[in-house]
Amino acid sequence: MIKFGTGGWRAIIGEDFTKSNLQLLSQGLANRMIQENADEFVIGYDRRFLSEKSAQWMAEVMAGNGIKVYFINKIAPTPMIMFSVKEMKLKYGAAITASHNPADYNGIKIFTEGGRDASAEVTNEIEVEIRKIEVEDIKVMNFDKAVNEEKVVIYNPFNDYIDTIINMTDLKAIKDKQLKILLDPMYGVSKTSLQTILMTARCEVELIHDRHDTLFGGRLPSPSAETLGRLKNNVVEKGFDLGIGTDGDADRLGIIDEKGNFIHPNEIMALLYYYLLKYKKWTGPVVRNLATTHLLDKIAEGFGEECYEVPVGFKHISSKMEETNALIGGESSGGLTIRGHIKGKDGVFAASLLVEMISVTNKHLSKLLDEIHEQFGKFEMAEHGFGFDVEEKERLLKILYTDKKIPEFSFEVERVSYMDGVKVFFKNGGWIIARFSGTEPLLRVFAEMDCMDKAEIVCKEMKEFLGI
Missing domain, CATH: 3.40.120.10 (Alpha-D-Glucose-1,6-Bisphosphate, subunit A, domain 3)
Known part of the structure; x- marks a missing residue:
């Protein structure tokens, strides 16, 4: 149920974004930190529904595992939290945010040493750790008690960041x-x-x-x-x-x-x-x-x-x-x-x-x-996002990644790259890409040409070919 994408873990509030899942994720991260002898952590939150409370829930699990938490107690831009990880020379930090997702989402971004987004390797390993955890394994210390015992320290990096x-x-x-x-x-x-x-x-x-x-x-x-x-x-x-x-x-x-x-x-x-x-x-x-x-x-x-x-x-x-x-x-x-x-x-x-x-x-x-x-020169980009269900995604994956089929485009193809999604390079210098979003259930189709009409033509050809 907890699967990290390109922008952290994001889920619909009350559906998958719940206290129990957040505690589970926090325990998985805490286990990893303990294995790495990382005993300090910084966390901040945005203005979304449940963000402040979720940050407290995460802090409670960290404190329960003996990890000292620097808790930014005012709404914080994500880059300010990343800045704090970098400046405090911490191995880990987190932001409670779903960034630009719709209002019914919330999520967590994990940051690592130097103040950077956690790599896919790190988040994959956290997912593996999460799957090993039983409910009784989750250690929690009440937030107010943790503050009183200085296991959670109220912290404000605003001036340093500015x-x-x-x-x-x-x-x-x-x-x-x-x-x-x-x-x-x-x-x-x-x-x-x-x-x-x-x-x-x-x-x-x-x-x-x-x-x-x-x-x-x-x-x-x-x-x-x-x-x-x-x-x-x-x-x-x-x-x-x-x-x-x-x-x-x-x-x-x-x-x-x-x-x-x-x-x-x-x-x-x-x-x-x-x-x-x-x-x-x-x-x-x-x-x-x-x-x-x-x-x-x-x-x-x-x-x-x-x-x-x-x-x-x-x-x-x-x-x-x-x-x-x-x-x-x-x-x-x-x-x-x-x-x-x-x-x-x-x-x-x-x-x-x-x-x-x-x-x-x-x-x-x-x-x-x-x-x-x-x-x-001038470059024009057309951008489209197409929603899908599980069955539809399997069909699209087969066409694009297994069978590796592409449309008969109006412009001559130079080469195709599968680095991330399917990117087709045209001999006229333009290109089109179709890839699955890492933060939303969307197939994104972007095309860039020297004019918008050409960009829209190849997007239309991709759309009709995929039947979306």
Whole structure:
């Protein structure tokens, strides 16, 4: 019943996300920590229903097993928890969050040494350990008792996290520009941290959707063109320089430019990589997952750098960044980090760096994007998600992975990769990928071409071929 995906364990509240399952997972992790002589742990939580209580349940199991818990007792962005694992030199930590999933989900993200997402090897081994546990094996210490006995220590890394981002940002350039920023935390956890950074940099900051709402206003807490409608309208109507939206746990972001255009996460990655190379004169390769724009490849090539492709899952990005000393790494869903920061996605830091970019270059995002497209060409991506039941998934798996069949596309195929899902490369430089989501019951189909019409054509051909 407990199965980790690319973004941790996520499940529907009351169905699989229950106190008993959470305690079971916690005991499995505690057993592993004891085997590794890891006796300290940090945990934080987001604004979802049951998140704070779930963090306490997890802390009770850790304390019951003799593991000292640093408990972040205020809502915390996931990247701040990862930062804490890194700064405290801990072997493990966790966030209670289901990130951008619907409101009826919750979950747990496990972090390992250096402040990175747990690898598939680690989570697979935790799953094996969980299957060995009986109910009577679970050790629990009452939360209040654990606090009184200092087995659970109340901890607040807010200042250290904020100061680290401020020190990595050109605050003077931002102060001189005095930008007007509209922030949409999407009822999530970024409000305090990002607002503090921007106001410290003397930006004029206004907020929308910042109250505590466990239903996320009836929307997915995922920053996209569809969910950031109010942000888009307000940016244009009130003359903001930038609109920033962050997902439920603030590890990803979505951007609205000064003209009200949604800036796709692919373009955010391209903007930041280009900015770091050209304007800050930094050097280094870029790492992207295989469903992220090949515009990054072109930019890397233009500056004499390399672009590395990895499977979906930020753990693959952070590992490859470490291996290659990459400057930046990210994915098309809006998560990224740069060299020298945490080994995971940080929407708060990425937003701060975008504000710096506008200030240092004295150019709005639309102008900077025009600059990139003039040099490296334009890339358009079509994105689709198709739901399925168990029987349907088996049928699709057989077609794609067992029989390895693909459609007769309108464009000539160069090669096919099965690194993660099925990715078809076309001779015209475009591509299409079909892969099963690691966080939701969806088959994701992405295609990138030099125009949207072509991208939609190949998506339609894949859809009709698979009968979905």
